[in-house]
Amino acid sequence: MRSVVSGDVEHPTDASSQRLRPTSPDTITAEVIARLDACEDERLATIMRSLVTFLHGFVREVELTEGEWHDAIRMLTATGQITDERRQEWILWSDALGVSMLVDAIGHPFPEAATESTVLGPFYVPNAPERPYGAHLDEVPAGDPAWIHGRVLSLDGTPIAGAEVDVWQNGDNELYATQDPEAPETHLRGRFTTREDGSFGFIAVRPTAYPIPDDGPVGQMLRATGRHPWRPAHIHVIVRAPGHRSVATHIFDRDSDYVDSDVVFAVKQSLLREFVERSADDPDRPQGIQGDWWSLRSDFVLVRSDDTGELVDPGRTA
Ligand SMILES: [Fe+2]
Numbered sequence: 607m608r609s610v611v612s613g614d615v616e617h618p619t620d621a622s623s624q625r626l627r628p629t630s631p632d633t634i635t636a637e638v639i640a641r642l643d644a645c646e647d648e649r650l651a652t653i654m655r656s657l658v659t660f661l662h663g664f665v666r667e668v669e670l671t672e673g674e675w676h677d678a679i680r681m682l683t684a685t686g687q688i689t690d691e692r693r694q695e696w697i698l699w700s701d702a703l704g705v706s707m708l709v710d711a712i713g714h715p716f717p718e719a720a721t722e723s724t725v726l727g728p729f730y731v732p733n734a735p736e737r738p739y740g741a742h743l744d745e746v747p748a749g750d751p752a753w754i755h756g757r758v759l760s761l762d763g764t765p766i767a768g769a770e771v772d773v774w775q776n777g778d779n780e781l782y783a784t785q786d787p788e789a790p791e792t793h794l795r796g797r798f799t800t801r802e803d804g805s806f807g808f809i810a811v812r813p814t815a816y817p818i819p820d821d822g823p824v825g826q827m828l829r830a831t832g833r834h835p836w837r838p839a840h841i842h843v844i845v846r847a848p849g850h851r852s853v854a855t856h857i858f859d860r861d862s863d864y865v866d867s868d869v870v871f872a873v874k875q876s877l878l879r880e881f882v883e884r885s886a887d888d889p890d891r892p893q894g895i896q897g898d899w900w901s902l903r904s905d906f907v908l909v910r911s912d913d914t915g916e917l918v919d920p921g922r923t924a
Contacts (some may be wrong), residue, residue: 765804
């Protein structure tokens with residue numbers, strides 16, 4: 607025979623029982639938000655209240671099942687397990703879900719004439735080798751030579767001498783040096799300093815489109831949702847100059863596949879550039895290039911600022 611139900615339950619009289627309210631989809635959100643009243647950090651409290659509100663709203667809207675919740679936990683666990691000092695799956699999630707570009711858009715409201723920023727991406731490595739005007743970026747064969755040149759200007763059109771143009775790109779094997787065990791670490795990376803007239807120039811290779819690493823949870827999401835993992839061909843650039851706000855941006859090949867469907871949503875119309883086909887006997891052929899080549903001109907326009915907006919390296923994905 608079952609024992610008599612405890613008096614505590616039938617007649618809740620102690621303080622803890624009196625505080626308890628029925629848990630239902632309508633009350634649980636308010637309960638969690640109320641628990642944040644003790645948070646002394648106002649910004650953190652604002653973020654957490656909003657996070658709980660939207661997270662609970664999402665669960666409510668899709669009527670998340672327990673099985674789906676378990677799948678989500680497994681996916682988050684796998685994301686942590688695959689992430690290490692060379693692979694950053696969390697940034698891939700941020701990129702592939704468009705959050706990186708949303709944060710960039712909110713944080714960098716540049717004037718229209720200034721060079722627009724875009725995602726830093728997971729392959730940036732600080733302290734690339736300093737290279738002179740006209741030098742090669744590639745240290746081993748990596749594709750068709752491309753003369754990349756232009757000027758760094760202030761918003762009012764004044765050329766900026768001594769600006770730093772920090773460049774990194776992938777080769778025709780689709781890989782960055784950090785991903786390629788066969789390549790030197792400094793391959794396809796370099797920092798160039800603008801001349802008195804603000805000009806810079808270097809010999810890159812024509813970049814290829816490449817897939818983001820898709821053998822982890824983000825790749826599973828892409829396949830499950832019918833998305834491809836490809837980025838259109840581009841060259842990464844950070845431009846820094848004293849008294850100006852730094853800009854992390856891309857030079858996109860406007861003729862590349864995937865320009866209209868970049869997996870990380872980073873393409874901006876203003877960043878599209880044309881690679882112009884040049885022949886070996888072209889009189890403008892730079893020293894250091896043999897055979898047929900490409901050229902691409904791209905100026906960078908910076909906004910004057912006391913705050914240079916130093917970039918934080920968020921980690922890499924190999
Ligand atoms: Fe890239």
